[in-house]
Amino acid sequence: MKTKLTRRLLCGLIAAPALLWAGVQAHAADIKERTLRFAFVQPKESHMGYGAQKFADLVAQKSGKKMQVKLYPNGTLGGDLQTVSALQGGTIDxxxxxxxxxxxxxxxxxxxDLPFLFNDFAEADAVLDGPVGKQFMERLPNGLVGLAYWDHGFRNVSNNRRPIAKAEDFEGLKLRALQAPLMIDTFKALGANAVPMAFTELYAALESRAVDGQDNPIVAFATNRFDEVQKHLSTTRHVYNPLMVMASRKAWDSLSADERKVLMDAANEARIEQRRVSREMEAKALAEIRKKGVLVTEVSPQERERMREKVKPVTDKYVKEIGEDVVSSFHAEIDKVRTAR
Structure with a gap:
């Protein structure tokens, strides 16, 4: 007991000067009292919520508690597309x-969103953390400022009708799709009926059987309790989704250089921990899903390759729309990782 108490006292003595120095630096910097609104569609208990809370804690620490970040999870301020509009308008920060x-x-x-682009996390991280990721931060639409890339995970398909083990199993399934043409066309190419829908409407649509299924990373499946309304989950891993942390340009322009540095540093520092926790949560969530009775079908690499071939016309179509130079830059970074192995 004495040893544990001694360790705690030592840790406190070591940490106190660092925290005090951070407070002194924040006081000396050009930082004002302000509260920023951070909205996202996933629950606070999700990997997205974990990252947002970690970010909020770091912002408070780095600003000497002058800057506070208030979280609005569960799509309480609107779905993703509404949030983008609000961010551009400055009503969300x-x-x-x-x-x-x-x-x-x-x-x-x-x-x-190009299907079957990445094989694993290492390939995705290489693209996001390298020059390609930086270029996309600089290409953001008007009204948006990019801060960091976090992890959302590989998307997997769930449904209520049957296991999906091969490409033909998609045939006739009514699947909710992200409100993005590429995702809609990908499901259509696999033989499913794609229904574009906001995430905030998804649980009710699954519960009422308005749609048979959906696709999301495993952590999102678990934290949104989709196991209550879905029987089958298949590890299709057809798209890797990063999370882009963004600020409103209106809010950003109102900040001092020191305040901007606080946000940028906090977002990138949180990135490392958020990715680690997100990927740990995925493994735990998959085990929990199985315990709750969801039938998990592991899709083989061979069948995933067949799915890739089936959606190739969609990939070719969108590569032309996106820009062959852009997609080539993705592949160049991916090839570096594969060659180094």
Missing amino acids: LTTMPPGLLVGLKKEFGAF
Whole structure:
């Protein structure tokens, strides 16, 4: 007991000067008392919510508690597309979402939703953390400022009718799709009936059987309790979704250089921890889903390759729309990772 108490006291003595110094620096910097609104569609208990809370804690710490970030989870301020509009208008200050949802504003953001582009997390991280990721931050539509890339995970398909083990199993399924043309066309190419729908409407649509199924990362499936309204989950891993943390340009322009640095540093510092936790949560969530009675079908690499071939016409079509140079830059970074192995 004495040893534990001694360790705690030592940790406190070591940490106190660092926290005090952070407070002194924040006081000396050009930082004002302000509260920023951070809206996102997933629950606070999700990997998205974890990242947002970590970010909020870091902003408070780095600003000497002058800057506070208030979280609005569960789509309480609207779905993703509404949030983008509010961000551009300045009524929301911060958000995080898959960048593919911005394709309606800039077509090149469709590159993030190209089916079966990445094989694993290492390939995705290499693209996001390298020059390609930086270029996309600079290409954001008007009214948006990019801060960092977090992890959302690989999307997997669930449904109420049957297991999906091969490409033919998609035939005739009514699947909710992200409100992005590329995602809609991908499901159509696989033989499903795609129903574009906001995430905030999804649970009710699954419960009422308005749609048979949907696709989302496993953590999103678990934290949104889709196990209550879905029987089958298949590890299709057809699209990798990063999360792009963005600020409103109106809010950003009202901040001092020191305040902007606080937000940028906090977002990138949170990135490392958020990715680690998100990927740990995925493994735990999959085990929990199985315990709750969801039938999980592991899709083989061979069948995933067949799915890739089936959607190739869609990929070719959108590569032309997105820009062959843009997609080539993705592949160049991916090839570096594959060659190094």
